[in-house]
Amino acid sequence: TSIQSNTNQLLIKASIPAGTPAGTYRWIVQVLENRVVSYRGELKVTVYPLTLDKPNITLQGNLLFKRTDIPDAIVQSLLQKMRAYDFNSVILPKQYLKSDALSPLEQYVLDNFQTVRLSSRAQFSRNSTLSDTLVSAGLTRAQWLNEECNYINTLASKLRNRSKLGNNFVYKLWDEPLPINYPEVAYSYSSVRQCAPGIALELTEEPAAALGDIADIW
Numbered sequence: 001t002s003i004q005s006n007t008n009q010l011l012i013k014a015s016i017p018a019g020t021p022a023g024t025y026r027w028i029v030q031v032l033e034n035r036v037v038s039y040r041g042e043l044k045v046t047v048y049p050l051t052l053d054k055p056n057i058t059l060q061g062n063l064l065f066k067r068t069d070i071p072d073a074i075v076q077s078l079l080q081k082m083r084a085y086d087f088n089s090v091i092l093p094k095q096y097l098k099s100d101a102l103s104p105l106e107q108y109v110l111d112n113f114q115t116v117r118l119s120s121r122a123q124f125s126r127n128s129t130l131s132d133t134l135v136s137a138g139l140t141r142a143q144w145l146n147e148e149c150n151y152i153n154t155l156a157s158k159l160r161n162r163s164k165l166g167n168n169f170v171y172k173l174w175d176e177p178l179p180i181n182y183p184e185v186a187y188s189y190s191s192v193r194q195c196a197p198g199i200a201l202e203l204t205e206e207p208a209a210a211l212g213d214i215a216d217i218w
Contacts, residue, residue, distance in 0.1 A: 014045050022049040072105040079108060089115035089170075102162055110159060110167060117170040117202065118159075121151050125175045130184045141187075149195035156199060170217060172202040182210045189214035 012029065024046045031039035079090070090113045092106070102110070109116060124130055134144060156169050173192065177185045189201055193214070203215035 012043065014043075016045070016047055020047050022047050072103060076105050076108055079105075079112070083112050088113060089117070091117040092119060100158070107162065110162060113167070115168045115170060116159070117172060118152065118155055118199075120171060120173055121148060123175055124173055124177065124181075124184075124188070126178050126181075129177075129181050130188055145191050145195070148192060152192065152196045152199065156196065168200060169198075170200045170202050171196070172204070175204045177203075177205060179208075179210065182208070186211055186214055
């Protein structure tokens with residue numbers, strides 16, 4: 001809750017302990033300046049009951065950050081909480097996968113999450129397409145595909161050989177493409193499927209006749 005008092009702005013946060021009964025909680029806040037009340041108002045927090053019932057669905061968590069000021073131990077603690085809530089899928093960013101040796105955090109992911117989405121070399125989108133990448137990199141389609149196939153197969157082989165769980169690996173090339181780019185989307189997905197047949201392909205888009213059956217996860 002934000003409180004505006006003359007030229008000063010205060011931010012008040014309320015932490016709700018686990019097990020707090022549902023309902024609306026109110027309390028009065030007073031701001032004193034030189035022992036004089038400069039602001040007096042009511043704050044209100046509503047606690048809603050939450051029941052997690054997830055028949056036949058998959059909960060996926062995104063592990064998208066890797067900052068030097070967040071130790072791996074903190075990130076692993078977050079993953080442990082996700083597992084406690086039955087998350088069984090996680091996304092690994094490229095930052096975690098550059099070294100040949102697996103870190104304890106990477107090994108924890110492989111040992112505790114059934115599905116792992118691998119980050120692509122470069123994800124295509126509405127504003128950055130395969131054609132854009134080919135032009136800027138000076139590559140032919142054949143060269144791009146060769147590099148993409150080498151990357152994904154090397155990555156999957158590295159992780160499979162060190163996994164105890166028998167993970168399912170997912171790969172996503174495009175994020176919400178425009179219909180005008182559907183031919184490129186279909187080409188890239190069908191090409192990667194041929195060179196990496198054991199990896200499920202994900203596409204952030206609704207199924208469409210123009211795309212055909214190119215993705216496993218829509």
